[in-house]
Amino acid sequence: MTAVIVWTGLEAKALRVACRKSVRDFAALLGMSVRAVTNWERLGAGTRPRPDTQAIFDTVLRQCDPGARIRFEALVAQQTGAPVHAQLQAGPRAWEYESWTEDIERAVLAASRQDFVFAGSLLERWRSRWTVRELDERGLYLLARSSSLVGDLRRDQGVLLGPLSASASYAQAHTLFTRLDIPRRIAQLDLSLAVVTEMSGRLDAAASRYSELAGDARISPRDRARAALWVGTALDKQGRHGQAIGITQAAIGVFEDLGEVEDWATAHQKLALAQAARQIEVARSNATGPAPMQDVRLTTAHGHILLSDRASAAEGLALLDRAEAMAATYGMTHQQRSIQGIRAGFQRAPCLQ
Template identity: 55%
Template structure:
């Protein structure tokens, strides 16, 4: 039986596949949270389970039946690109520190600490000699390109969006070459988001639709693609259809036990109902979103306040309160360099739609 010297998210995810379990079932089998399993599969070699969890994974592998152990060995071997020589120990050490830097970058992006994230990314991307990297190095380089694209997308100027598209495309090509289809598909989803943010709503909705049935993506990503179809439709004024699609996405998030995504769906449903002229339902949905979402990051706070302010601004009776909420959102967006959100707030103020 193959043993694992040190588990990373990649090996933990491959064991789930070998056991042929869902994310939820695997989490229950190990006694860990669903989000923990999702994090392993999202970050791959960029994350390592805690020592006690490493022991749990060892036990799960040992107790797996022979067929599952064989599948795990085959998945672990995987298609690999041939290397001309063994990876030197110094490169292995650098891989570990590189992976740690990527984890720090993810945290920085979640907090919208763009300056420090940019410093770490510039250090990694500027230092890497792509032609000299082994498979692990190329994977880390691809993840660095992806996170650099995320940074640009979150900052959200028009030039940032163009740069994000280029970075995502380069990362997509690299993961395709490495034979990592899930990462490639996730980048296709990110490229569709950039397309939507650039105002090209119909092609974005079409791409989202294609990805909702793409087996390379996990169930949660496919549900998000469905939700984002509704977002693009609502922005394009097709609110009735958007409400139907978003409702289906919200049901999927319930089935997948993804409460944060469900709360986001309620927020988007609120805006779609506002667009359809039903302010009573819009306020009900935004209250549900505010009550159930965590909204811990600056971006999340700006998004929920922008949606709430948009709804309040639509009714002349609550116009003053809406402006106050949008003022608060603008202050946070400006403080953290959230340029796309600032444009959205300006657009809301200029819409002039009142009932």
């Protein structure tokens, strides 16, 4: 932020205009009279407020939002006759780095509450502000973190492929962390890209990549356990439920040792999905002859289970559609109503969508 060594009437007026305040409102903000503000602006560079007033100006400027600070610097440059670019550097200033860091923290909190729109707005306003060439190492790191988080948001929203997708955001973050030579972050992005591969339906490729990352020394024990958990998820989607259960149980043990409560709970959810899928498979394999009612019930149960995990919710809805169509074909009105109730309950729980 441009430091004001001595405040004159010119800088005082620039601060008022940058804050978008009327003379009366600005005077109230400062705790001064309207007449004092009017005199500063009338006299311009020919007056210097008292030291205690100068300190008040310093405080107001520090408390301004980023937009107001930029407007203030531009106005001062115009009023003093200096070229705007002489006072406004191309890259972020110290206070902008601080604001950017704070917004990243706020975005992480918003994302944990599934407030994806707000989290995205906090991140995107920084990502588009400067080009890569205008950023130093600190700026590149913040841009990489922002891009990685945007990738998480888009992945959770199901936007996996394309120019404005999770994969594109992850790829940008991966390039930046590679440039900064931060192996741990690079490996984390490898893991995130593998998740996108799995969610895009390329299960064999995802399982292979997860297996590699589960033993990758660049990433933390927690992330290695996550990779192992996702190996189990990919195997479960391939119908290899027994293997998935064994791998998931091992991941649960690691999360418990590490004290990672949220990951531990997620792993138990994955374990429940795999165990339920295996039991449904056993029930199907032991069915005696065509049994539409049993088929509808098992398909409904399987779909209902899959809705409990955002990553498998789309597959769950597809199974419910199939079960409902079958129920309609055979006149099973009670089953139809049950399926419709399950779908309505899912739609009322946006955190799972």
